[in-house]
Amino acid sequence: MSDKYIARSTEIAARKLGLETIIIAAETSSVFTLNEQATVIWEAADGVTPLRAIVEGRVCEKFDVTPEVACRDAEELVTKLTGHGILLVSDQPLSPAG
Amino acid sequence: MRPNVGAARFGSAPVSPLGSGSLPCKCAVPDGVLPSCSSRAEPGRVEWGVLASHEMVVEIGGIPIRLLTRDPCFRKLLEDRYSGFVGSDSSKGATLEVDLVPAGRVTEADDVTVRLEDRKWVIERNDFHATWDPRSRRGAVRQSPNPYSIDSTLRIVHTLLLSEEGGFLLHAASGIRNGTAFLFSGLSGAGKTTLSRLAPADVTLLTDEISYVRQERSGYRAYGTPFAGELAKVGENVSARVGALYFLAQGIENRIEAVGPAEAARRLLRNILFFAKDPSLVNSLFDSACRFVRRVPAYRLTFYPDERVWDLIR
Numbered sequence: 001m002s003d004k005y006i007a008r009s010t011e012i013a014a015r016k017l018g019l020e021t022i023i024i025a026a027e028t029s030s031v032f033t034l035n036e037q038a039t040v041i042w043e044a045a046d047g048v049t050p051l052r053a054i055v056e057g058r059v060c061e062k063f064d065v066t067p068e069v070a071c072r073d074a075e076e077l078v079t080k081l082t083g084h085g086i087l088l089v090s091d092q093p094l095s096p097a098g
Numbered sequence: 099m100r101p102n103v104g105a106a107r108f109g110s111a112p113v114s115p116l117g118s119g120s121l122p123c124k125c126a127v128p129d130g131v132l133p134s135c136s137s138r139a140e141p142g143r144v145e146w147g148v149l150a151s152h153e154m155v156v157e158i159g160g161i162p163i164r165l166l167t168r169d170p171c172f173r174k175l176l177e178d179r180y181s182g183f184v185g186s187d188s189s190k191g192a193t194l195e196v197d198l199v200p201a202g203r204v205t206e207a208d209d210v211t212v213r214l215e216d217r218k219w220v221i222e223r224n225d226f227h228a229t230w231d232p233r234s235r236r237g238a239v240r241q242s243p244n245p246y247s248i249d250s251t252l253r254i255v256h257t258l259l260l261s262e263e264g265g266f267l268l269h270a271a272s273g274i275r276n277g278t279a280f281l282f283s284g285l286s287g288a289g290k291t292t293l294s295r296l297a298p299a300d301v302t303l304l305t306d307e308i309s310y311v312r313q314e315r316s317g318y319r320a321y322g323t324p325f326a327g328e329l330a331k332v333g334e335n336v337s338a339r340v341g342a343l344y345f346l347a348q349g350i351e352n353r354i355e356a357v358g359p360a361e362a363a364r365r366l367l368r369n370i371l372f373f374a375k376d377p378s379l380v381n382s383l384f385d386s387a388c389r390f391v392r393r394v395p396a397y398r399l400t401f402y403p404d405e406r407v408w409d410l411i412r
Contacts, residue, residue: 013381015388020360024367024384026377031367033360035102080103 006054006078007047007094012086014042023086032086037063038077045087047094051078156252157185159310159321160337161259163252167196172243179245182335183324192235194228194248194255201242212254212373219374221254223247230255232262253308253325254373261382264313264389267371270343271327272304272320273297278341279320280411281309282399283369288346289401291328296405305333308371311340313386317393343390344399344411352407353400362396363387 008014014023021034021042034042040062044054055070063070081087088094152173155162162185167173177184203224210223219230219237226247230237237255241247257267270283271290282293294306304310304320307327312319318340322333345357345365357365366387372380401407 013384015363015384017359017363017388017391020358022360022363022388024380026380026384027375029372029375029380031364032103033364038102077103084103 003091004051004075004078005047005049005090005093006041006045006051007088007090008042008045009086009088016043025084025086030084032081032084037073041074041077042081042087047088051075154180155185155187155191156180156183157335158183158252158256158323159260159265159312161256162187162191163255164191164193165196165248166193167198169198169243172196172198175243175245176248179249180324182332192255192259193237194230194251195236195238196248197238197240198243199240201244204240204242210250210254210373212376214374214376219254219258221251221373223250226251228254230258232258235259249325253371256310257371257373258379260310260312261379261386264386265311265318266383266386266390268309268311268366269307269369269371270309271306272309272333274302274304274320274336274338275300275411277338279304279338280341281311281320281343282346283309283343283366284346285369289348289403290346292348292403293346293401293407294327294331296403296408298405298408301408302334302336303331304336306331311390313389314339318390340394343394343396345396347398347400348403349400351400351402352410354410355398355400357396357398359391359396362391366391366396 011027012023012025014021016039019036019039021039023032023034037059040058041054044058051074052071055074056067059070059074060067078087078089082089151166151168152170153164153166154173154176155164165176205222205224205227207222208224212219212221219232221228221230226239226241228237228239228251239248239251253267260266268281268283269285270281271294272279272281282290284290291306294303297303304322305325308323308325310321310323312321319337320340321337322335324332326332370383370387372383
């Protein structure tokens with residue numbers, strides 16, 4: 001996994017409910033639900049912490065998963081969320097998410 | 099471990115046609131012709147001066163809306179349609195002025211559309227055109243003399259009013275039992291009317307179609323509405339604190355399962371009446387839904403359509 005930086009889009013609204021997160025993209029009225037694992041990544045998406053560091057430091061620490069599997073799943077998640085426009089991804093650090 | 103995202107679409111835009119049927123004014127005339135009434139000029143004569151304005155107050159969910167019309171026959175129709183929800187205090191609250199036109203297409207919009215123009219909401223469908231100013235809480239609607247158009251306008255105006263205070267209209271039947279209100283939510287075909295029809299005598303039915311929910315300091319309150327569904331029965335004009343929200347599904351047995359807050363919010367958003375694409379309104383309703391599921395327990399109610407399902411609702 002090359003270093004990627006992820007940040008939450010400012011065009012959405014998100015609320016943590018229990019261990020999950022619900023997100024709405026106001027422009028399209030689309031609603032997304034993140035499970036507990038995805039919520040950990042979402043909350044850590046500050047634009048300056050590399051995705052690999054998020055996975056190794058937070059995901060692998062909290063869940064029983066190998067770094068390889070976790071990185072692959074995280075990349076897949078980031079691709080999905082980026083496709084929906086609710087997460088920004090870059091090879092360079094991004095402006096810190098609010 | 100598998101981080102996952104589920105996607106859905108928020109809101110159910112169409113205003114469903116009333117199943118309750120019209121309550122025609124006794125002096126109504128065939129489609130295409132304005133009702134004859136005392137405020138209009140007799141044939142062959144020109145009536146000068148200001149036409150009389152007839153008003154009535156429709157109070158749903160404790161929110162009065164004054165309806166103004168120049169036509170006493172239409173006012174009579176409204177009194178019949180909203181019987182049980184006619185208020186008396188016209189000094190405060192919102193105002194809608196109704197301008198009647200002959201039956202036929204009023205606009206080209208087949209589906210209801212709601213948009214902001216110059217800080218006013220424009221609401222239209224092929225049978226009506228309405229504007230609503232949220233600051234002055236005044237609006238105007240142009241429509242033919244039928245109850246369906248004004249009903250749709252009222253639903254949307256109430257949605258806009260409720261969004262300012264954390265409430266919403268919900269595709270849900272609701273009823274009061276032992277002093278507590280229960281909401282039974284689902285889109286068309288989920289069983290709202292069936293469950294309402296099976297309600298025992300000690301249940302006060304608030305609606306079989308559109309539930310009216312307002313936020314209170316310590317929770318939420320559900321109100322009766324005149325927005326009837328297939329049961330064609332206007333709800334009782336009473337209210338109670340909301341005790342639980344049930345998402346309906348029909349099955350071979352009666353079963354209740356708890357629904358987590360995120361799932362509940364997602365399902366709730368799917369069933370909230372929602373018309374406008376305006377981002378601030380979307381965010382407002384999103385917040386309302388999230389607050390609601392934090393404070394009101396939500397369940398999935400699978401039921402076999404007989405009266406025993408009500409044994410579970412206490």
